[in-house]
Amino acid sequence: MSLQLVWNNEQEDFVISDDLISLLERILQQAGTVEGVTEGEVDLTFVDDDQIHELNKEYRGIDRPTDVLSFAMNEETDEELQIIYELDDEDELGNVPDVLGDIIISVPRAKLQSEEYGHSLERELGFLFVHGFLHLLGYDHQDEASEAVMMGKQEAVLAEVGLTR
Template identity: 65%
Template sequence: MSLQLDYSNEQDKVNIPDAWIEKLQELLRLAGEAEGMSEGEVTLTFVDDAAIHELNREYRGIDRPTDVLSFAMQDDGTEELDIIFEVESEDELDPISGMLGDIIISVERAVSQSQEYGHSLEREIGFLFVHGYLHLIGYDHQDEASEAIMTAKQEAVLRQAGLTR
């Protein structure tokens, strides 16, 4: 098995070309390699602002749309998922392999942000995807130090994939 991406497009405002999905698969592979992960499955869903607003309200208690949401399969909802990458023996399963979780991206929000930041929509969706992936494996940005770590990791992966500003 390798890192697998399953996706669905539940919005109709922006066409998501096959080439973008291939780029997202590349980003998943690169982000996984950077974190020492070679196995797992991520489900990605493209939605509009209304759908992500509803999810944000229901699951986070925040009554507004957001750009990306991540739902880690290994997360019990009470604490951040510990970042675990190494296996002690070959017989022991990696605790975060298998289904890693779901990433939901608001394409409407991505369009707005790509225009605001002056880069391509493909780059913005790639950024949000890598950001969501890092959340799935336990990273967060609750303070400046952890935000700097996530940002550096995201930018390094995007740079490797040729998605620069």
């Protein structure tokens, strides 16, 4: 298995092109290489502001839309049930993908931010995607030092795929 992107489009504001998906796949491979992640699945969903607002309120208790949400599958709490896979004689555990988690991006919010920052929508979507990926791996930006680490990693990955400011 390798590092794989599975995506879904649940918004109608922007056409998700094959070129954009190819770019996001390159970003995923580059970020995975930098972080030493060579296997797993990342699920990406494009939504509108209403959908991400609802998710932000439900899961984070924040009653407003945001640009990106990440839900890591490898984080465990005491309240979570352990997943046990039952395999047939013909199945192998290696066929079960290691899902790293879900990244949800609001395309209208990304479009607005790209205009505010003066760069392309593709760059903003790429930035939000690598930002979400780093959250899946456990990175956070609760203080200046951790924010600087994340920002440096994000910018390095984007530069490698040609998405500079």
